[in-house]
Amino acid sequence: MKEETKLNESTGYWSGVWIEFKKDKLSVIALFLIFSLFIVAVFDDLLAGKKPIIMKYQNNIYLPAVFKYKELVGIDFSDHNKIKDISSFVIFPPVKYSATENDLFSVLSPPDKNHYFGTDDRGRDVLSRMIHGAIISLSIGFVAVGIAFIIGIILGGIAGYYGGRTDFIISRLFEIMITFPVFFLILTILAFRDPSIYNIMIVIGATGWTGIARLIRGDFLKIRNYDYITAQRALGANDIRIMFVHILPNALAPVLVAATFGVAGAILTESALSFLGFGVPPPTPSWGDVLSQSKKYVDFAWWLVIFPGLAIFLTVTSFNLVGEGFRNALDPKLRGR
Amino acid sequence: MENSIVKISNLKKYFPVKTGVFSKTSNYLKALDGINLDIKKGETLGLVGESGCGKTTLGKTLLRLYDPTEGTIEFNEIDITNLNSGKLRPIRKDIQIIFQDPYSSLNPRQKVESIIGEGLLIHGIVKKSEIRNEVIKLLDDVGLNKEVLSRYPHEFSGGQRQRIAIARALAVKPKFIVCDEPVSALDVSVQAQIINLFFKLKKEYNLTYLFISHDLRVVRYISDRVAVMYLGKIVEIASSEQLYKNPLHPYTKLLLSSIPNIGKKKNIKREIIKGDLPSPVNIPSGCRFHTRCPIAEQRCISSEPELRNINKLHNVACHLV
Amino acid sequence: MENILEIKNLSVSIGDKQNGFEVVSDVSISVPKGKIIGIVGESGCGKTITALSVIKLLPDPPAKITSGEIIFKNRNLLELSDKQLRLIRGSEISMIFQEPVSSLNPVFTIGEQIGETIRTHNKINRKEENDRVIELLKLVGIPDPERRYSNYPHEMSGGMCQRVMIAMALCCSPDLLIADEPTTALDVTVEAGIIELINNLRNETSMSVILITHDLGVISEIADEVYVMYAGRIVENAKNELLFNNPKHPYTIGLLNSIPDLSDSKSKDLKMIPGNIPSPQNYPKGCRFNDRCGLVIDKCKYNVPRLEQVENKHQSACFRSGEINL
Numbered sequence: 009m010k011e012e013t014k015l016n017e018s019t020g021y022w023s024g025v026w027i028e029f030k031k032d033k034l035s036v037i038a039l040f041l042i043f044s045l046f047i048v049a050v051f052d053d054l055l056a057g058k059k060p061i062i063m064k065y066q067n068n069i070y071l072p073a074v075f076k077y078k079e080l081v082g083i084d085f086s087d088h089n090k091i092k093d094i095s096s097f098v099i100f101p102p103v104k105y106s107a108t109e110n111d112l113f114s115v116l117s118p119p120d121k122n123h124y125f126g127t128d129d130r131g132r133d134v135l136s137r138m139i140h141g142a143i144i145s146l147s148i149g150f151v152a153v154g155i156a157f158i159i160g161i162i163l164g165g166i167a168g169y170y171g172g173r174t175d176f177i178i179s180r181l182f183e184i185m186i187t188f189p190v191f192f193l194i195l196t197i198l199a200f201r202d203p204s205i206y207n208i209m210i211v212i213g214a215t216g217w218t219g220i221a222r223l224i225r226g227d228f229l230k231i232r233n234y235d236y237i238t239a240q241r242a243l244g245a246n247d248i249r250i251m252f253v254h255i256l257p258n259a260l261a262p263v264l265v266a267a268t269f270g271v272a273g274a275i276l277t278e279s280a281l282s283f284l285g286f287g288v289p290p291p292t293p294s295w296g297d298v299l300s301q302s303k304k305y306v307d308f309a310w311w312l313v314i315f316p317g318l319a320i321f322l323t324v325t326s327f328n329l330v331g332e333g334f335r336n337a338l339d340p341k342l343r344g345r
Numbered sequence: 346m347e348n349s350i351v352k353i354s355n356l357k358k359y360f361p362v363k364t365g366v367f368s369k370t371s372n373y374l375k376a377l378d379g380i381n382l383d384i385k386k387g388e389t390l391g392l393v394g395e396s397g398c399g400k401t402t403l404g405k406t407l408l409r410l411y412d413p414t415e416g417t418i419e420f421n422e423i424d425i426t427n428l429n430s431g432k433l434r435p436i437r438k439d440i441q442i443i444f445q446d447p448y449s450s451l452n453p454r455q456k457v458e459s460i461i462g463e464g465l466l467i468h469g470i471v472k473k474s475e476i477r478n479e480v481i482k483l484l485d486d487v488g489l490n491k492e493v494l495s496r497y498p499h500e501f502s503g504g505q506r507q508r509i510a511i512a513r514a515l516a517v518k519p520k521f522i523v524c525d526e527p528v529s530a531l532d533v534s535v536q537a538q539i540i541n542l543f544f545k546l547k548k549e550y551n552l553t554y555l556f557i558s559h560d561l562r563v564v565r566y567i568s569d570r571v572a573v574m575y576l577g578k579i580v581e582i583a584s585s586e587q588l589y590k591n592p593l594h595p596y597t598k599l600l601l602s603s604i605p606n607i608g609k610k611k612n613i614k615r616e617i618i619k620g621d622l623p624s625p626v627n628i629p630s631g632c633r634f635h636t637r638c639p640i641a642e643q644r645c646i647s648s649e650p651e652l653r654n655i656n657k658l659h660n661v662a663c664h665l666v
Numbered sequence: 667m668e669n670i671l672e673i674k675n676l677s678v679s680i681g682d683k684q685n686g687f688e689v690v691s692d693v694s695i696s697v698p699k700g701k702i703i704g705i706v707g708e709s710g711c712g713k714t715i716t717a718l719s720v721i722k723l724l725p726d727p728p729a730k731i732t733s734g735e736i737i738f739k740n741r742n743l744l745e746l747s748d749k750q751l752r753l754i755r756g757s758e759i760s761m762i763f764q765e766p767v768s769s770l771n772p773v774f775t776i777g778e779q780i781g782e783t784i785r786t787h788n789k790i791n792r793k794e795e796n797d798r799v800i801e802l803l804k805l806v807g808i809p810d811p812e813r814r815y816s817n818y819p820h821e822m823s824g825g826m827c828q829r830v831m832i833a834m835a836l837c838c839s840p841d842l843l844i845a846d847e848p849t850t851a852l853d854v855t856v857e858a859g860i861i862e863l864i865n866n867l868r869n870e871t872s873m874s875v876i877l878i879t880h881d882l883g884v885i886s887e888i889a890d891e892v893y894v895m896y897a898g899r900i901v902e903n904a905k906n907e908l909l910f911n912n913p914k915h916p917y918t919i920g921l922l923n924s925i926p927d928l929s930d931s932k933s934k935d936l937k938m939i940p941g942n943i944p945s946p947q948n949y950p951k952g953c954r955f956n957d958r959c960g961l962v963i964d965k966c967k968y969n970v971p972r973l974e975q976v977e978n979k980h981q982s983a984c985f986r987s988g989e990i991n992l
Binding site for chain 3: 620
Binding site: 234242243 | 405408410430433434435437438440441442444445446449450451452453454455463464467468497510513517
């Protein structure tokens with residue numbers, strides 16, 4: 009006897025979450041902002057820099073902003089007029105300055121038709137530095153959180169799944185980590201290491217896993233007693249499989265919310281570090297770095313404060329809004345389950 | 346008896362009760378307090394008792410989902426009491442479990458095909474490319490359409506989910522299935538469907554069942570023999586017909602008289618059981634049922650009765666029988 | 667026999683105009699004074715929603731009562747304001763629910779909780795209140811009530827907690843008690859005690875009871891009159907003995923057949939109802955049972971059968987009820 013299966017449209021879990029998320033207009037706008045930021049970060053060389061986006065030279069088409077070409081070695085891209093002469097067709101990036109070129113004739117000049125965001129104390133174009141700094145902020149944010157994620161899931165998962173003495177020891181580890189004032193710990197570590205972008209990512213990640221770990225531990229403790237997990241043990245699945253194939257997907261949702269907030273936090277931390285002079289070393293542009301320069305010239309160089317400040321503010325707020333929208337989208341679904 | 350598929354001897358499972366600031370073990374919750382049981386190949390053994398009597402713990406301990414505190418478990422003549430997980434894994438294929446709550450026994454994030462195919466994957470029973478076909482065959486056995494393969498559990502009703510859970514268990518071709526209240530959470534009309542399904546699968550797959558339930562009617566209908574548990578011990582065990590026609594233990598009699606009659610004249614005054622179930626942390630002395638037993642005597646308070654054979658297949662643990 | 671409550675043509679919908687669907691359709695139930703009325707049906711049949719509608723405990727939105735009247739003591743409850751209803755709830759009409767332990771507040775003793783209910787409806791001093799609580803605990807059969815007064819819910823068994831709930835429901839001597847699946851979460855031995863308690867209370871106080879459950883055994887034991895619901899409609903209504911000994915609706919018959927008899931041997935297959943209970947979004951047209959019914963004819967797919975009398979005190983909503991003879 010076959011049963012009739014009258015079933016509705018199949019909605020997977022994440023598609024349902026997306027539908028809920030879209031209902032919050034603010035979060036959707038924030039998501040769109042972040043998406044735009046990504047575009048800016050990825051295409052930074054196409055938006056600001058000396059190399060043309062596309063040029064037709066000696067009957068060949070080149071994309072110097074994207075690729076390096078053997079034939080173009082030796083051409084001086086800093087003089088746009090010369091480039092215009094030798095090419096039959098050329099399109100330059102909208103912002104004609106690179107993030108690192110000094111122009112000692114236009115030091116600390118306010119925004120005008122050449123430098124839309126003004127210049128800093130070495131004559132570098134602020135807008136270009138902002139555009140190229142985007143990828144720095146974003147990568148630090150994501151890589152740091154990625155590291156925290158991995159550490160947090162492993163430690164939290166093991167503590168929650170095995171319980172008992174293992175949990176006891178690992179939980180004490182959490183507590184020790186939490187009591188450290190993390191920011192000062194980061195400063196201390198960076199004082200002893202070379203301040204490179206990689207070290208910063210690693211340090212922020214390696215000190216920021218406790219929130220994720222606690223969430224994972226809690227969910228693992230709860231889910232490990234559910235019948236469907238017991239069924240896996242009865243089927244003969246080994247612990248690793250149970251933890252990562254079965255429990256983790258069910259514990260992931262709140263952790264992803266924490267991760268979005270984590271990215272915001274990491275970006276803020278990096279900006280703070282750069283502001284204090286411990287951040288990404290020059291000449292790599294970073295938003296915190298631009299902001300840090302403003303310290304000296306804050307009386308009159310408002311553009312060194314406003315633009316990076318606004319960028320950091322908007323980015324961090326957007327991530328927070330997306331995180332919150334995500335959490336709200338998950339909530340009613342959790343109740344429904 | 347050599348056609349026993351499961352032999353349990355003096356099985357005990359105690360859970361430590363931790364109190365105090367340092368979580369010291371102050372007492373034990375004696376969920377199983379000395380169980381002796383033989384389950385014969387091909388039979389359906391019903392296990393009844395109130396909540397807290399230990400029947401679910403017995404089912405899970407049988408599968409080594411809990412580690413026994415004392416005693417032995419033999420499956421197909423192999424002592425599985427202390428086997429490590431590596432040696433236990435191949436044996437797990439032979440013993441499976443179906444749970445009560447169809448809503449928490451399936452992983453909400455897995456599609457049906459993946460849920461049922463899990464066992465096939467873990468034990469490499471068929472080639473990866475063959476898994477889908479095997480799953481479709483199993484779906485057919487439990488009465489589901491192959492349309493359900495790519496769906497998620499929340500799209501199904503309780504009865505359908507139970508069928509999926511049964512298919513999952515059958516995938517590894519078990520010899521013995523512990524059914525832990527498999528129909529209690531289902532509507533009456535669906536219960537009947539699933540009960541019939543259990544019968545059909547037993548014949549087709551040559552299964553032995555341990556059928557745990559608090560629903561005395563369903564147990565009567567489906568079991569060959571029935572065991573009654575109280576506070577961690579078996580107090581009576583007999584063929585299904587014998588137990589219901591001629592119960593000997595006072596507890597069994599009270600249990601059976603609590604069942605409401607449907608449609609028949611209600612002039613039979615039912616004996617209502619008095620008192621609360623004692624806590625398994627504080628098991629009464631002597632016969633553990635004496636605190637609620639209508640015919641308890643002095644010796645019931647001082648000494649614990651053992652399961653004695655009264656007549657063919659009928660064993661009771663009571664001083665007064 | 668006077669009716670203490672009359673539900674007339676009640677219909678309830680869930681959702682808004684676009685995605686709404688009806689979960690209770692044209693339900694009429696009469697509750698005579700001092701009688702126990704059983705409403706029986708499986709999940710999704712609408713029995714709980716019907717009960718919640720009586721004292722307007724439905725979450726509105728999304729549930730909306732779209733038509734009907736609920737007449738209690740000559741007033742239509744659906745027309746009363748919230749304030750007026752609050753005076754009735756707990757004092758004239760009380761309700762108890764399925765999960766007794768979680769229906770009680772874990773941080774207060776049971777004595778305090780019962781006392782609070784009394785205080786809400788009566789001006790009473792502390793001593794009188796305590797006496798009344800002890801009296802109620804005795805009434806519901808809780809042994810050692812003075813000691814139990816200071817117990818917390820988690821210190822008591824499920825059966826005890828349900829008795830506490832009943833005590834709270836009875837504290838103002840209501841005319842009507844609505845019991846929604848009161849024994850479903852309890853063991854069969856405990857269930858028997860609660861059923862006996864409800865029966866005794868009815869006999870002593872001539873309170874009326876609406877007993878909602880999916881358990882036919884419980885209904886058979888104490889209900890005077892039974893209403894069978896399926897997919898939001900009443901399909902059969904009869905005096906207790908008539909329903910169980912001479913059912914006249916295919917669904918009722920199917921239900922009764924699905925329950926294993928205690929003397930059955932398993933040589934015969936349990937006669938089951940094929941198919942699944944439809945969800946409210948997918949109710950079949952015409953008779954809602956038509957896709958699972960063994961007696962279905964064409965008429966059933968287009969016309970809705972009305973409740974018709976098949977004998978004295980016995981109605982069935984089936985076009986072929988006259989042909990049914992067990």
